[in-house]
Structure formats: C-alpha cells, structure tokens
Amino acid sequence: MQVVIVRTAAEVAQFAADRVAAQLQRKPDSVLGLATGATPVATYELLIEQYRQGRLSFARCHTCNLDEYLGLGPEHPQSYRRFMQDKLFNHIDVLPEQTHLPDGLAADPEAECQHYENLIRQLGGVDLQLLGIGRNGHIGFNEPMSSLGSRTRIKTLTPDTVEANARYFRPDEFQPQLALTMGIGTIMEARQVLLLATGEAKAEAVATMVEGPVAARCPASALQFHPTVCVVLDEAAAADLT
Ligand code: F6R
Numbered sequence: 001m002q003v004v005i006v007r008t009a010a011e012v013a014q015f016a017a018d019r020v021a022a023q024l025q026r027k028p029d030s031v032l033g034l035a036t037g038a039t040p041v042a043t044y045e046l047l048i049e050q051y052r053q054g055r056l057s058f059a060r061c062h063t064c065n066l067d068e069y070l071g072l073g074p075e076h077p078q079s080y081r082r083f084m085q086d087k088l089f090n091h092i093d094v095l096p097e098q099t100h101l102p103d104g105l106a107a108d109p110e111a112e113c114q115h116y117e118n119l120i121r122q123l124g125g126v127d128l129q130l131l132g133i134g135r136n137g138h139i140g141f142n143e144p145m146s147s148l149g150s151r152t153r154i155k156t157l158t159p160d161t162v163e164a165n166a167r168y169f170r171p172d173e174f175q176p177q178l179a180l181t182m183g184i185g186t187i188m189e190a191r192q193v194l195l196l197a198t199g200e201a202k203a204e205a206v207a208t209m210v211e212g213p214v215a216a217r218c219p220a221s222a223l224q225f226h227p228t229v230c231v232v233l234d235e236a237a238a239a240d241l242t
Contacts, residue, residue: 001223002230003210003239009198012232013042014129017198020047021056021229022212023128023192029060031120033129033187035079035140036065039196040130044088046230051092058094062123064116065101066131066140067181069155071174072104078175079104080167102152102180113152120152120186129190133197137205137218141181148214148222150183161182184222193229195220197237205239206233 005011020043023030050056058186066082072079081101089099100119103137104111120126131139136158141159142150157165157177187193197206209220210231223229 001210001226003241004230004232005235005237005241006232007235009234010042012119012196012198012234013040013046015232016043016194017046017050019194020130021050024056024058024061024080027127028057029062029159030127031062031123031240033126033131033182033190034063034065034084034086035130035132036067036083037132039132039198041087043130043196045145048088053147057176058092061094062098063089063094063100064120064123064182065130066128066187067179068104069100069163069176070104070109070178071176074104076104078173081154104176104180106180109154109180116152116180116182117186120182126190128192128194129187129207129218131187131193131195133160133195133205133209133220135201135205136162137220139184139187139195139223142178142184142219144188144219145216146184146219148216148219149185151186152180152182155179155181157222184219188222191228193223193226194224195229195231197231198234200236200239202229202237203240206237207242210241219230 068080074081141155208218214221
C-alpha cells in the first residue's frame, strides 16, 4: 500500500487528476472505475479543466461507477447517474454509451448485478479505480461486515451511511436504504486503485484501513492485499496514522 500525504484537499485532487490523466495518456481506451460523493468532485473539476484546455480526451475510455441507489432513476436529482452527468460526463467528450452505472430502476436488481459484473469483465476489467472511503470504512457501498470476496450485489446501507448521506435529501424526500454496489472482490480486481480521503472525519477510518488488521469490520482494509493501491490523504485525514 502506497500512502501519499499532502497538505490540502486541493493537492489530493491535483494528485488524483494527474494520475487519471496519465492513465488516459498511456492507454486512451482505459476502463476507469469512478466514485461519487464529495471527495472526488474537485478531481473531476480538474479533469474537466484539462479537457477544456485540449490536454485530455475521454473519447475512447469507458467508465464504470461503483454504485447506485436502488429505486432512483437517472433523472432523480440524488441518483448517482445524475451526479456523474452533472459533475463530469456532461462536461467532457466521453461517449454516453460508454459510461456505465448499475441501473437503480432495474426490474430484476439481482440480474442487474450479474449483468454489471459481466459488463466489467467484457470490457477487460477496470484499469484504474477511484475510491473514497466512508467514515465507517466502507468502499463503494460495501458496509462493515461485507464479505471481503463479495461481488456486485444489493446492499442495505447502515444507519451511519444513511445519516451521512441525508444531507443530500430533503427531509420529506424518499431516501433509499438499499444500493447496488460493486463488491470488494470486484474492486480488488482493478489493476490499480486510487483511494482519496480528505478531512478529519475520515482520519479514524483511514488509520483502521492502513494500520488495522484486515477485517470485514473495515471493508477498506482489504486493500492492504491489493498489489498496486495508492492512498492519497490530506493532513487532516492522515492525522490518526502512527
Ligand atoms: C461513492 C461511494 C462511497 C463514497 C464514500 C465517501 O460512489 O461509493 O463509498 O466514496 O461514502 O463519500 P464522501 O466522498 O462523500 O465522503
């Protein structure tokens, strides 16, 4: 596990954007594994900037997101599809048909999970997987006690995650408690993993991931076994490392 500690969240984003850009320059038809949440937004902004300056193209790549809420369609303001459209896809030259997320409205969600696994395989696997980390150590929506070998499946969100994400929903709005998520086993098959964490709220989860035992209690700790994982932290997120 390579751990990179920089001073600020802005520097984390710069590091991540440079890594993604380098990947696309090396292999323009890369499969990028993408994440939602607050953490990667600044990285996406930098990538959009590089695209606008004509320094980067996404025209040949495929993207596979980690997860989607079960029950939310692409037009729902809180769906992860909508998030990705707003924060990245609408602003770059990626082909819409080459952007992939699990379908939150699938009639048969279990079949959709299998379909998503097959899709990743058919694309040749994920070249570079971008990850955030939950305060409880989740990656994707693999909550604590998820099987470390798990594949794409339906997961019930923990109360902690529901609470952390409640800020995005109006109090009177339906907030899903289920999601379709790549499994930990799926994530572990990515050729490279780039996990970003910023802010003091992530410090404990980061320390457990990096220094704790590999245990289902902290799903991100499975990454200790990944041969090419890079964890990029600002000083606040790194504060609990010994
Ligand atoms: C998002 C995802 C989640 C987030 C995590 C951190 O697709 O899978 O695991 O990466 O919840 O979220 P933020 O970045 O909002 O703190």
